[in-house]
Amino acid sequence: MEKIKDYKNFLQLNTKVNISVRSGSYQGVYDSRIEDLRGDGIYISLPTLKGVPFPILPGTEVEVSFIASGGRFSFDTKVEGRVVDGIPMLKLKKPEYIYRSELRKFFRVDCRLKIKIHRLFFEKLNGDIIFKVNSYDALVKDISGGGVRLQTEIELVEDDIIQVDLTDHFPTINEIFGRVVTVFPKVDKKYEYGVEFISIRERDRDLIVKYVFRRQIELKKLT
Amino acid sequence: MAFYKEREGKIELIFPVSDMDAITGCEIKDYINKIVNEVDVVIINFSRITYINSSGLRELIQILKLLQDKDKKLFLTNLSENIKKIFVNTNIIKIINIYPTDEDVKRSL
Numbered sequence: 380m381e382k383i384k385d386y387k388n389f390l391q392l393n394t395k396v397n398i399s400v401r402s403g404s405y406q407g408v409y410d411s412r413i414e415d416l417r418g419d420g421i422y423i424s425l426p427t428l429k430g431v432p433f434p435i436l437p438g439t440e441v442e443v444s445f446i447a448s449g450g451r452f453s454f455d456t457k458v459e460g461r462v463v464d465g466i467p468m469l470k471l472k473k474p475e476y477i478y479r480s481e482l483r484k485f486f487r488v489d490c491r492l493k494i495k496i497h498r499l500f501f502e503k504l505n506g507d508i509i510f511k512v513n514s515y516d517a518l519v520k521d522i523s524g525g526g527v528r529l530q531t532e533i534e535l536v537e538d539d540i541i542q543v544d545l546t547d548h549f550p551t552i553n554e555i556f557g558r559v560v561t562v563f564p565k566v567d568k569k570y571e572y573g574v575e576f577i578s579i580r581e582r583d584r585d586l587i588v589k590y591v592f593r594r595q596i597e598l599k600k601l602t
Numbered sequence: 603m604a605f606y607k608e609r610e611g612k613i614e615l616i617f618p619v620s621d622m623d624a625i626t627g628c629e630i631k632d633y634i635n636k637i638v639n640e641v642d643v644v645i646i647n648f649s650r651i652t653y654i655n656s657s658g659l660r661e662l663i664q665i666l667k668l669l670q671d672k673d674k675k676l677f678l679t680n681l682s683e684n685i686k687k688i689f690v691n692t693n694i695i696k697i698i699n700i701y702p703t704d705e706d707v708k709r710s711l
Binding site for chain 1: 621623652653654655656657659660663666667684685687688691692693694696697
């Protein structure tokens with residue numbers, strides 16, 4: 380993680396942020412946006428969860444994370460107060476530093492998600508073009524905004540492209556193209572692969588990143 | 603608008619500006635259907651496309667069929683490395699003509 384002191388080029392107005400509350404009555408991961416940056420404060424819109432606003436209490440410690448050009452950034456801070464200036468906002472204390480991790484190195488969490496993967500082919504047959512889909516069961520063993528490690532019965536090689544269908548866990552995410560970047564040794568007669576997402580909508584990536592944050596909190600509670 | 607367009611003689615240049623999915627693909631197909639008798643060649647420039655899904659791929663095949671039925675040609679240009687990998691792996695690259703740039707297509711005609 381890279382420590383950045385001069386972060387004004389990364390943290391800007393209208394940046395979408397995730398607010399993670401790890402303890403207290405508002406525990407969870409919320410959506411918000413940078414509304415203003417002035418003095419020693421960062422002013423964000425009221426954090427929401429599924430569209431419902433949560434006016435997190437002053438004094439609550441939060442982790443703010445966001446994706447901007449150049450990577451994924453995060454910092455710890457505290458809610459200093461609630462402010463109404465045209466719209467209701469929370470004032471956060473400006474941090475001394477923020478931290479950057481490369482987008483490619485999204486934080487991964489362990490999980491066990493049963494999903495489907497598909498292989499797509501187009502073929503010319505008797506002058507017509509046929510579209511074929513072969514579908515297989517797979518088990519996601521870890522996930523990040525950048526890809527998955529999964530176990531399946533089909534043999535793939537490096538650079539193969541698969542479609543990752545996460546609809547059973549993320550109802551809107553059924554169409555991510557991924558590239559096999561790592562082939563791991565077989566485990567329990569099953570093949571295991573590292574798959575990098577190469578065609579994913581940013582809003583779908585945001586949903587996965589939020590899941591990763593939530594899962595991190597769940598796993599911390601278990602330890 | 604999911605795409606911009608330009609006409610150069612009998613060549614129609616199409617620049618999709620959003621995801622290449624069913625919606626964008628369908629809009630482009632409907633537009634080409636209207637102008638198919640006015641042009642000989644359609645170039646779809648992918649320079650602004652970072653996301654494609656299977657519906658987008660199928661729409662491209664529909665566009666190809668639409669043009670081939672009228673003896674017209676389809677070319678794709680300026681594909682990102684990742685989208686090119688998808689096209690190679692799904693065999694699209696064997697079905698649709700893909701060139702690095704619009705100029706390369708024009709030189710080949």
